[in-house]
Amino acid sequence: MILRITREQNRLLLKETRKRWPEEACGLLFGDVSGKEAVVKKVVMVRNVLESPTNFQVDPEEFLKELSKAEKEGMQFIGFFHSHPAAPQPSPTDVRYMRLWPGDIWLVISSVDYSMKAYRIVDDELAGLHVEITDE
Numbered sequence: 001m002i003l004r005i006t007r008e009q010n011r012l013l014l015k016e017t018r019k020r021w022p023e024e025a026c027g028l029l030f031g032d033v034s035g036k037e038a039v040v041k042k043v044v045m046v047r048n049v050l051e052s053p054t055n056f057q058v059d060p061e062e063f064l065k066e067l068s069k070a071e072k073e074g075m076q077f078i079g080f081f082h083s084h085p086a087a088p089q090p091s092p093t094d095v096r097y098m099r100l101w102p103g104d105i106w107l108v109i110s111s112v113d114y115s116m117k118a119y120r121i122v123d124d125e126l127a128g129l130h131v132e133i134t135d136e
């Protein structure tokens with residue numbers, strides 16, 4: 001599967017990753033998923049209520065507010081973004097949560113080298129997505 005994000009969205013994610021360091025930054029990805037392609041149309045940064053350098057938890061009120069806003073805008077929730085002060089590989093805790101909603105995409109950015117990877121659960125296995133950064 002391919003995940004398309006724009007250069008501008010990518011810039012926002014990297015900015016948030018730097019800003020929140022050493023804590024994990026987190027955000028919500030909205031857009032469209034069709035067939036083998038997911039397109040990010042909107043990125044919304046949210047508070048990591050854990051304020052932790054090793055874990056994140058999205059503020060549930062912000063999450064609900066943004067979900068209903070996006071619904072009105074005709075966009076669907078497609079997944080989460082968060083940063084890691086390590087490699088952009090999902091932690092065992094991440095994978096545990098990923099298994100609860102297997103369709104969701106998890107985009108992880110390393111706050112060490114700013115590399116980015118995306119994953120989701122396919123047939124009960126962790127599967128990588130090909131991330132493509134587009135001009136718009």
Ligand SMILES: [Zn+2]
Binds near residue numbers: 082083084090091094
């Ligand atoms: Zn994580």
